[in-house]
Amino acid sequence: VAYGRTSDVVLVGDWNGDGIDTLAVRRGNIYYFINSLSSGNADRVVAYGRTSDRVLIGDWNGDRVDSLAVRRDNLYYIANGFGGGAADRVVAYGRATDAVMVGDWNADGIDTLGIRRPAPAPVQFGAGTLRVGTDVAPGTYRASTGADSCYWERLAGFSGEFDDIIANDF
Ligand SMILES: [Ca+2]
Ligand SMILES: [Ca+2]
Ligand SMILES: [Ca+2]
Structure with missing residues (x-):
């Protein structure tokens, strides 16, 4: 599959809840989602957050559809849909220097955050x-x-x- 540009950041998720993960690419703060594993045009183009934000993918509300969250320091701006605009939830967690990961740690179908912090000296x-x-x-x-x-x-x-x-x- 040819998709996006060489310089794009690649993301993976199930954007339409059919149980199949497909690609999205990020270009600045613009996200191009495609729901099939084929070359072609994006099914959805969404502007979200800032170019300097770190992006995370997860099913934040348990509807089996993956969506975006962006991280800014220790604030996480979670979107459950693809409308762009304001976040559905803003969560403060951990410290700006923590490494973050996403997972369904308790098998309830909802992805949440985990952070990794080096042990103190x-x-x-x-x-x-x-x-x-x-x-x-x-x-x-x-x-x-x-x-x-x-x-x-x-x-x-x-x-x-x-x-x-x-x-x-x-
Ligand atoms: Ca899908
Ligand atoms: Ca979801
Ligand atoms: Ca969970």
Whole structure:
């Protein structure tokens, strides 16, 4: 099938709810939908969002018809139809720096968003006595690989007496 231009962004979805995915191409903020897997003219041409928006495809309302959503920072402008114009829903989700993906995560026939966010950098500290909640956040800390040894204690107080040791290991 020859469709669109080489420079177009290609999208895939079921634009008419017949259970068959076909192509659409994006050129700036113009979307050219075709409902058959054949060369030819678009069945629908829709202007939506801005050229700088990231576009997502999903069945946002569970009617078996896929449609557009555009992302602008952490705002998602969801369209359930192909009329262009204003979004049917605007949803704020996650952070502008998150990677986003679309899926039907609970099998209810409605696509929704998922975001991926890199794990924060690990917190590190050296030898010493640290107050949990003040000097370090509560959590699990591990000796880095290559360390010869690691002695740790959990303390009930800072008296230095053995009675203050709740747990320890070497
Ligand atoms: Ca279709
Ligand atoms: Ca839909
Ligand atoms: Ca769902």
